[in-house]
Amino acid sequence: MAYNGSNTCRIRSKMLTDTQISHFYTHGFILMKNPFGEACMQQIDQADSSNRKKNNWSNDFNKLACQFLTVGELVLEMVEQPKLIEMAKQLLDCDEVHIGACGFGEALKIISQDGRPFQQVDWHSDGGPEVKQVSFRTALDCHHSGNAPLRVLPGSHLRLKAEVWEELIQLEIASGQHQDIPSISFVKHPAEVEIMLDPRWTLVWTPSCWHATGIKTTIGLRRAIGWNYFPRGGRTRDAAAVKHIFSNQWESWSLQRQKLWGLLD
Ligand SMILES: [Fe+2]
Secondary structure, three states: OOOOOOOOOOOOOOOOOHHHHHHHHHHOEEEEEOOOOHHHHHHHHHHHHHHOOOOOOOOOOOHHHHHHHHOOHHHHHHHOOHHHHHHHHHHHOOOOEEEEEEEEEOHHHHHHHHOOOOOOOOOEOOOOOOOOOEEEEEEOOOOOOOEOOEEEOOOHHHOOHHHHHHHHHHHHHHOOOOOOOOOOOOOOOOOOEEEOOOOOEEEEEOOOOOEEEOOEOOOOOOOEEEEEEEEOOOOOOOHHHHHHHOOOOHHHOOHHHHHHOOOOO
């Protein structure tokens, strides 16, 4: 692990403006300048290089969450910064949040292992209008047009899942490529926004917003680091992974840290 205990990952930007908050509510995302800075991203990159050989994670845990947590104290402190937590509370309009999911690496590679013809993620939402969450996502490599950029359908986090799905299926059928009703969709939606995430920017969004990716046509890495804050009672998907990776430490963490990672009831 490359972290040397310096504060190079302390965020530098100010809090969100009212118009940014309004954009998040309405469209499901905002982009802000990478608040962590180049030195921080380099430290994560170095930690990744030394941890990359380790990929024999137990299937009991989310692989990307394990890769995230293995970076160690550096990412824990990054996620726990009071300014970020304040932003999450502002966006979720609540007075308490915890981290319910985290990930680091190449999600696209993992998802594409199901035999799909291209390295591409199909349309889905990780939640629905009832799931309140805010996710911070920063690319370590540029997710340009040939590197499977994220595609989001603005405002779809406010709509019923069945309604959005029907819309996508109708667009699929209208493309003339199907004999039967498709069970998976990559179709271009006229209202989608392609986000070519560059390491200089951070995406702040709700994964309840429908999303897919473009096709990966270039070689090279497509890594991202991200985590999701939830209001009280929200998901704790990676609590077991936190206990597993920090098995010798988590019980001695402050109650505040245990609570923030969703380890306490
Ligand atoms: Fe997703």
